[in-house]
Amino acid sequence: MEYSKEFKAAISNFSSLEKDRLLFRLLKKDKLLSKKLYFELIDPENTDQKRNQMEENIREKLTLLSKYISNHKYYLMHIRKISSEITEHVKITTDKFGEVSLTLFLVNEVLENNKKLNTQRFDATYKLYLYLINKIVKNLILTKKLDEDYWMEIDEYLRELQQKIEDNHYLKKLYINNGLELNWLTTERIPENIDQIAKDLKSQGFLK
Numbered sequence: 001m002e003y004s005k006e007f008k009a010a011i012s013n014f015s016s017l018e019k020d021r022l023l024f025r026l027l028k029k030d031k032l033l034s035k036k037l038y039f040e041l042i043d044p045e046n047t048d049q050k051r052n053q054m055e056e057n058i059r060e061k062l063t064l065l066s067k068y069i070s071n072h073k074y075y076l077m078h079i080r081k082i083s084s085e086i087t088e089h090v091k092i093t094t095d096k097f098g099e100v101s102l103t104l105f106l107v108n109e110v111l112e113n114n115k116k117l118n119t120q121r122f123d124a125t126y127k128l129y130l131y132l133i134n135k136i137v138k139n140l141i142l143t144k145k146l147d148e149d150y151w152m153e154i155d156e157y158l159r160e161l162q163q164k165i166e167d168n169h170y171l172k173k174l175y176i177n178n179g180l181e182l183n184w185l186t187t188e189r190i191p192e193n194i195d196q197i198a199k200d201l202k203s204q205g206f207l208k
Contacts, residue, residue, distance in 0.1 A: 036092045051098040054089050055105055058082055062109045069116045076128050082106060083135070097150050100139045104157035107132050111164035111171075122170045129171045133178060134207055136161070136185075141195045143187060151187040158185040178206045 014022065027034040045053070061082055068075050083106065090099045110132060111117070117125060143154050162185040165172050175182070179201045183189050191197055201207050 032088065032091060035088075039092050047093045047095050047098070050089060050093055051095055051102065054086065054098070054102055057085070058102070058106050058109060062106075062112070066113050066116070069113055070120065072120075072124050072128065076131060079106070079110060079128070079131070096142075096146060097153075100142050100146060100150075100154060101157060103135055103139050104154070104161060107135055108157060108160050108164060111161070111168065114164060114168050118168060118170075125170065126174070129174050130178075130207070132171070133175055133180070136175075137180065137194075137198050137207065140184060140190050141198060144190055144192070144194060148187075155187050158187070161185055179204075 011019075027037070039050075061078070065075060065078055068078075083103065086099070086102045086106065089095060089102065110128075117128075143151070146154070162182055165175055165182065165185075172182075179197075184191065184194070198207065
């Protein structure tokens with residue numbers, strides 16, 4: 001929605017008390033904006049601390065969830081919830097590096113359970129694996145948009161991820177069958193046009 005000059009002028013003419021009341025009314029309705037302002041104005045923790053805290057939360061939640069791997073719908077539902085928490089973290093802190101690193105950390109932590117996952121039927125884990133693959137592709141795209149100063153740290157996550165995919169027969173097969181290459185799991189080998197590659201693959205029915 002665009003605001004006219006007249007509307008902006010009318011808002012500007014509000015008294016300080018009226019503006020404060022309006023602001024607090026808006027904050028009550030927009031929890032995300034409230035959290036963002038709190039972080040920017042008075043939160044004692046910085047972005048790095050928030051990211052580290054998120055990593056610990058992800059690890060703890062997945063440790064608890066690991067006992068429910070065989071309940072595939074329940075397990076994937078909670079993986080999605082954790083992913084939405086990462087999204088909220090990024091919106092609050094504008095942590096672009098964390099957007100990639102936390103998601104790759106999440107995928108790696110899920111695959112810490114490869115022994116259990118490898119005992120499941122492929123049709124039971126298919127949706128989970130496809131979800132993880134899409135997360136990987138999205139974050140390869142985001143990695144290319146990051147400053148190259150971050151690439152060394154991202155490579156640590158990608159090396160671990162490549163090994164875990166290699167250790168999971170069905171995931172590896174699904175990854176390759178969806179038109180992706182394992183050697184892309186290093187920052188220097190991510191194709192420059194990875195975003196277009198992903199679009200083309202989806203238009204051909206892959207990654208779905």
